[in-house]
Amino acid sequence: MRAVHFGAGNIGRGFIGETLADNGFGIDFVDVNETIIDELNKRGEYDIELAAPGKKRIHVSDVDGINNAKNPEKVIEQIKTTDMITTAIGPKILAIIAPLIAQGLTERIKSGNTKPLDVIACENMIGGSEHLKEEVYKHLDDDIKPEVDKYIGFPNAAVDRIVPIQHNDDPLFVSVEDFKEWVIDESQMKNKDIKLKGVDYAPDLEPYIERKLFSVNTGHATVAYTGKSLDYSTIGDAIEDPFVLKQVKRVLSETRSLLHNKWNKEFTEESLEEYHNKILSRFQNPYISDDIARVGRTPIRKLGYNERFIRPIRELKERGLSYDALMETVGRIYHFDEPNDKESVKLMQMLKDEDLKDVIVETTGLKDDPELVDEIALSYKNADKDVKKA
Numbered sequence: 001m002r003a004v005h006f007g008a009g010n011i012g013r014g015f016i017g018e019t020l021a022d023n024g025f026g027i028d029f030v031d032v033n034e035t036i037i038d039e040l041n042k043r044g045e046y047d048i049e050l051a052a053p054g055k056k057r058i059h060v061s062d063v064d065g066i067n068n069a070k071n072p073e074k075v076i077e078q079i080k081t082t083d084m085i086t087t088a089i090g091p092k093i094l095a096i097i098a099p100l101i102a103q104g105l106t107e108r109i110k111s112g113n114t115k116p117l118d119v120i121a122c123e124n125m126i127g128g129s130e131h132l133k134e135e136v137y138k139h140l141d142d143d144i145k146p147e148v149d150k151y152i153g154f155p156n157a158a159v160d161r162i163v164p165i166q167h168n169d170d171p172l173f174v175s176v177e178d179f180k181e182w183v184i185d186e187s188q189m190k191n192k193d194i195k196l197k198g199v200d201y202a203p204d205l206e207p208y209i210e211r212k213l214f215s216v217n218t219g220h221a222t223v224a225y226t227g228k229s230l231d232y233s234t235i236g237d238a239i240e241d242p243f244v245l246k247q248v249k250r251v252l253s254e255t256r257s258l259l260h261n262k263w264n265k266e267f268t269e270e271s272l273e274e275y276h277n278k279i280l281s282r283f284q285n286p287y288i289s290d291d292i293a294r295v296g297r298t299p300i301r302k303l304g305y306n307e308r309f310i311r312p313i314r315e316l317k318e319r320g321l322s323y324d325a326l327m328e329t330v331g332r333i334y335h336f337d338e339p340n341d342k343e344s345v346k347l348m349q350m351l352k353d354e355d356l357k358d359v360i361v362e363t364t365g366l367k368d369d370p371e372l373v374d375e376i377a378l379s380y381k382n383a384d385k386d387v388k389k390a
């Protein structure tokens with residue numbers, strides 16, 4: 001069995017690669033990073049280390065690399081016969097790789113390969129594979145679409161494992177946390193014969209992706225933005241500050257109330273509390289050094305309408321539940337000044353050039369909720385004051 005995996009970065013090598021290899025897959029990693037691709041081809045293997053007591057090593061073999069910028073034909077060739085396609089490349093890059101996936105699927109169908117195939121986007125976003133599907137379909141000819149409908153699935157997925165930016169001499173080596181969770185929406189799969197060990201299959205992914213995004217990602221980003229406002233540069237240092245710890249606990253208690261209200265058949269209050277306590281201990285993992293710049297990266301994306309802050313705020317408001325702590329964190333996002341992060345630089349410039357409320361509407365998509373826009377504006381103005389009070 002072989003898989004084509006787009007994005008040979010931290011989560012690609014450090015989680016998806018590990019799981020596929022453990023299930024007997026050979027992996028064709030697709031990436032534009034020449035160093036990584038060359039090294040994958042030279043060695044055909046790499047190592048993962050668990051950032052936990054004992055520092056267990058995991059060896060991944062039968063891998064190679066394809067540079068999609070230089071050798072797109074080879075990607076198409078592999079898609080023609082592959083058994084699975086996965087991505088961990090970043091939500092915004094999905095639209096960029098979609099034309100190549102469309103070409104590969106077209107060639108696959110035209111070659112007579114009607115074996116069902118699933119394309120699974122493993123990104124931190126709600127509806128990642130469905131979004132990729134929409135992007136791919138924009139590049140398919142009308143006559144091929146019914147065939148793709150028939151044989152190609154785009155099941156949504158949630159992946160959870162903290163893999164910080166790596167600072168190793170070996171460009172393939174990756175240190176990852178011990179915890180891992182990968183859930184795939186079984187109802188959207190076309191090839192149900194391939195069930196990976198180490199992966200959970202859910203009849204409906206929505207509760208699981210929301211639980212993950214509004215817990216791990218909302219919580220981690222809260223530590224990043226609150227920590228940044230207090231001048232910390234790592235998650236580990238920030239969460240040792242009682243003010244930051246209290247803030248993330250308040251935020252998680254708000255998202256917990258939403259998750260329980262919305263998904264009470266799936267999750268009990270106790271199970272959510274246990275889940276959140278586990279997450280806090282993962283943020284405090286002394287074996288991992290994670291940069292605030294990474295966890296807070298791309299702040300404009302993270303302010304999105306369906307993203308980890310605005311969506312829970314909207315849904316808590318609809319239900320008449322409290323979202324004060326989430327709102328405080330949102331105010332701090334607009335102060336996230338990271339000169340190496342293009343979106344942060346853009347956000348800082350927008351705040352200089354435009355009216356504050358226009359920037360809020362543009363970044364959050366809250367054009368129909370002036371009340372929330374006012375609250376965010378106030379939170380932005382209070383953000384400095386709040387922090388000084390701490």
Ligand SMILES: NC(=O)C1=CN([C@@H]2O[C@H](COP(=O)(O)OP(=O)(O)OC[C@H]3O[C@@H](n4cnc5c(N)ncnc54)[C@H](O)[C@@H]3O)[C@@H](O)[C@H]2O)C=CC1
Nearest residue numbers: 007008009010011031032033088089090091123124162163
């Ligand atoms: N790092 C983590 O802890 C987790 C990350 N994720 C998600 O996984 C995705 C990837 O994140 P990371 O692995 O952390 O990022 P990363 O930056 O380590 O990896 C992304 C890879 O995509 C490659 N890439 C970028 N543009 C490309 C293009 N046009 N064509 C081919 N390759 C391209 C980059 O060269 C890089 O190797 C993101 O959506 C993230 O939200 C999900 C769960 C955990």
Ligand SMILES: O=P(O)(O)OC[C@H]1O[C@](O)(CO)[C@@H](O)[C@@H]1O
Nearest residue numbers: 124161162163216217220221295
């Ligand atoms: O990849 P994004 O969406 O920028 O967010 C970074 C997130 O990835 C993770 O490392 C894993 O989900 C989180 O810890 C962190 O919140």
